[in-house]
Amino acid sequence: MQHPNEIFAKLLSMEQRNDIDLTALRSQLLARQAELAPLAERSHEDSRPVELDQTRVGRLSRMDALQGQAMAAETERRRHQELERIAAALKRLEDGEFGNCLSCGEPIAARRLAADPTTPLCIACAAGPSPDR
Numbered sequence: 001m002q003h004p005n006e007i008f009a010k011l012l013s014m015e016q017r018n019d020i021d022l023t024a025l026r027s028q029l030l031a032r033q034a035e036l037a038p039l040a041e042r043s044h045e046d047s048r049p050v051e052l053d054q055t056r057v058g059r060l061s062r063m064d065a066l067q068g069q070a071m072a073a074e075t076e077r078r079r080h081q082e083l084e085r086i087a088a089a090l091k092r093l094e095d096g097e098f099g100n101c102l103s104c105g106e107p108i109a110a111r112r113l114a115a116d117p118t119t120p121l122c123i124a125c126a127a128g129p130s131p132d133r
């Protein structure tokens with residue numbers, strides 16, 4: 001028979017955050033992923049080089065088109081970044097590491113995770129090194 005303290009220590013090491021709803025956060029991440037993934041595929045086609053009929057389209061509308069393309073590229077870049085953050089957060093959930101700061105290892109505040117489940121850092125680390133440390 002195992003010593004009660006050993007069992008307790010084992011339970012503690014296996015335990016995940018109980019102040020956050022991991023199941024809800026997981027479905028939130030999956031829903032966001034499902035929402036973004038098809039958009040990311042589609043915008044890939046939109047970012048092909050701008051081909052314009054110079055005889056028909058003036059300089060201004062060509063600039064408009066280029067500007068629009070730059071904005072689309074920026075949107076796609078952000079979307080891609082968010083998808084990567086979501087994938088990383090889902091991986092941390094699977095590994096049982098979710099909810100702990102990747103930098104200092106301290107638990108990330110439940111409210112912070114509720115606002116953005118993909119956040120990998122606690123509020124102190126996200127804010128950067130404090131001057132008095």
Ligand SMILES: [Zn+2]
Pocket residue numbers: 101102103104105106121122123124125126
């Ligand atoms: Zn931290």
